[in-house]
Amino acid sequence: MTDAAKRELIYESPLASPADIADFRLEGQAAFTFPLGRLRMENLGDPKEGQKSNFVLWCPVEFPADISVEWDFWPIREPGLCILFFAAAGREGQDLFDPALAPRTGEYDLYHHGDINAFHVSYFRRRYPEERAFHTCNLRKSYGFHMVAQGADPIPPVADAAGPYRIRLDKLDGRVTFSVNGLTVFDWRDDGESFGPLLRGGKIGFRQMAPLMAEYANLRVYKLKK
Structure with a gap:
């Protein structure tokens, strides 16, 4: 972790009630409840619909290039998969929600081969048998589908999970x-050439693959400075 950097808190939300996500943007179909005072998310679409059953929930804030994002995570029901998008913006520098960008409705290819650039890290990857057999966290850079880093996922299956797991x-x-x-899962440096230019500021968003159910709380975003 970049512990030598100075961290300045610039955004926080307990994710404890509907009011905490009132201005968030949903792409796709999902249900949000707060049975334990934390955000529980689950898909409304039928998993048999494939990518059409998945969703992304975006925080509306535009964040700077250098940030630290933290949240608490509890896996409740498998199978499925979780993703954090970050540094997400239009490919020409537009705001992520610019109406000139093509609509996004949760299908995965709209986020890596659409109108946006972004990083995304997938974790708690339990959707397919090969993912359940060997747990990893993957970092990809888009536009494109560039796998740039990977590390072992320390979160156990739901049957043995005892959250919260503090993710950073x-x-x-x-x-x-x-x-x-x-516990550091991966530490990777972008050279700004191998997989396209460095990505700057943008939005963050949480994605789930059906039929996963998971809970989130205590979201904090810090500005980083050396």
Whole structure:
């Protein structure tokens, strides 16, 4: 983790009630409840519909290039998969919600081969048998579908999970670090050439694949500075 960097809190939400996500943007279909005072998310679409059954929930805030994102996570029901999008913006620098960009409705290819650039880290990957057999967290950079980093996922299956799991994502000067409960999963540096130019500021968003159910709380975003 980039612990040597100074962190300045610039956004926080407990994700404890409907009011906490009132201005968030949903792409796709999902149900949000708060039975334990934290955000529980589950898909409304039929998993048999494939990518059409998945969704992304975007925080509306435009964040700077160098940030640290933290949240608490509890897996409730498998199978499925979780993703955090970050540094998400139009490919020409537009705001993510610019109406000139093609509509996005949760299908995966709209996010890696559509009108936007973004990083995304997939974690708690339990959708397919090969993912359940060997648990990893994957970092991809888009536009495109570039796998740039991978590490072992320390979160156990639902049957053995005892959250919360504190997840942290740091992005500073092209360096991207991901950790769970203080354990570094991967630490990768973007050279700004191999997979396209460095990505700057943008939005963050949470994605789930059906039929996963999971809970989130205590979202905090910090500005990083050396």
